[in-house]
Each structure stands twice: as C-alpha cells, then as structure tokens.
Amino acid sequence: MTRGHDWIVPDWPAPAGVQAVSTTRAGGVSTGPYASLNLAGHVGDDPAAVAANRARLREALSLPTEPAWLEQVHGTGILDLDSAAPGPADGAVAGGAGRVCVVMTADCLPLLLCARDADRVGAVHAGWRGLAAGVIEAGLDRLGVPGGSVLAWLGPAIGPAAFAVGEEVREAFVSQDPHAAQAFQHRDGELYADLYALARQRLEARGVTAIYGGGRCTWSEPEHFYSYRRDGATGRMASLIWLGG
Secondary structure, three states, X not given: OOOOOOOEOOOOOOOOOEEEEEOOOOOOOOOHHHOOOOOOOOOOOXXXXXXXXXXXXXXXXXXXOOOOOOEOOOOOXXXXXXXXXXXXXXXXXXXXXXXXXXXEEOOOEEXXXXXXXOOOEEEEEXXXXXXXXXXXXXXHHHHOOOHHHEEEEEOOEXXXXXXXXXXXXXXXXXXXXXXXXXXXXXXXXEEEEOHHHHHHHHHXXXXXXXXXXXXXXXXXXXXXXXXXXXXXXXXXXXXXXXEOO
C-alpha cells in the first residue's frame, strides 16, 4: 500500500476491511521547512505543493475519496462523516465504506480507532489541551462502540523526553485524575509530560484495553517527522483510517 514511501502502517490486529496509515515527511514536493510531504494548507507552504502532495497521497493509497480534511482547533468536536461535511473539529468517525477519516499533526498525538467488527472507524487529534478537555472521550462517544470492542492505535507524537511543559499542564490533568501525575516527570529543573501515557490512561478509563502504537518521538526524529516544537515553521503529517479494500 505504501511502496516507495517512508510511512507507518499501524501494527495492530485490525479486522479485514480496516485500512490505516500514518505519513512521515517523506515522499512529497514541498521545499524548505516544509520538505517534503507537507499535507497542511494552513502553515504557509505553497498551495500548489500541498495540492500535489495530497494528490500523491490519494494515488499511493488508492483512496476511494478525498480525505475529510478538518480545520483542527484543539477542542473536542468530533464529526460523524456519515452525516456531516468536514469543518472545524478535532476528529472524525465513519461507518460507511470509502469515507476517509484523517487528522494532521506535528507533535500532537494522532489516535486511530476501530471497532472489532470493522463497522466503525475514527481518527482523533489529541494535543494536551484536547486531551485535558476530553477529546478522546468525545471520540469514543461519537464512535458509539463499547470500550471493550474498540482497538486504538497511537501514532507518532512528541515523546516524554522532549515535551517540556508548565505546571499548569500537570494541574489540568491531575485536578481531574490524581493518577495522571504518573505521566509527568521533573528532570533538570524542567517538567516533562508523556502524551502517550495520558492517552492510555484515558482510553483505559473508558474500558479500552486493546491499545497499540506509541513510542516514536516527532521532536527527536527530524529525518522522519515534522515537529512544531522543534522547528516552528514546519509541515504536518497525516494519520488516516477508512473502511474498504
């Protein structure tokens, strides 16, 4: 599916008919800080390059339709693509074949979801603000599948060794769940947050135990990933999931 591209196919026991991939920065035509497969139109890249990159993505993946590109706002809105058009939101779900859920990231956590019976899929954009506000819970609610029947995959995000935050970030989580303190570590006078651990805690609290992925760090792998925290002006990767094929 991804021949010739340095992309990530989730290693999870998704049922037949569920297709998923997370892109890296390789395989496109963008230049400068956006080199090379920038898929975001809002970061200052040449619109023609973004359009060409999206066309390459569709062709390489043999996508049935254009992905449902969202206007991500670091909130908790989740669209159901079976009844709504793409717009401002931080995730999407679908039950119909050919509807491609997608989120874009460059340090925030992309979360892919699917039902064990392959009749529902979803993608969630989870930065720390969205995580604290409940975007994962909103995604699970919109997916409409009991937690025990959900598979979750955590895509590439900034890792716990690089994600320095302020005490207000820790407080935003610990005030809701004291166990969240385990996802924060003080080191060399700085406080570091583990987005992967925070996401797993929230998934598990909703009964999701089949959790895969995690462990890659966008900040520390500049040859593979865009990182807003590292570079400022930069592109965005995409994590996509759909039914069909």
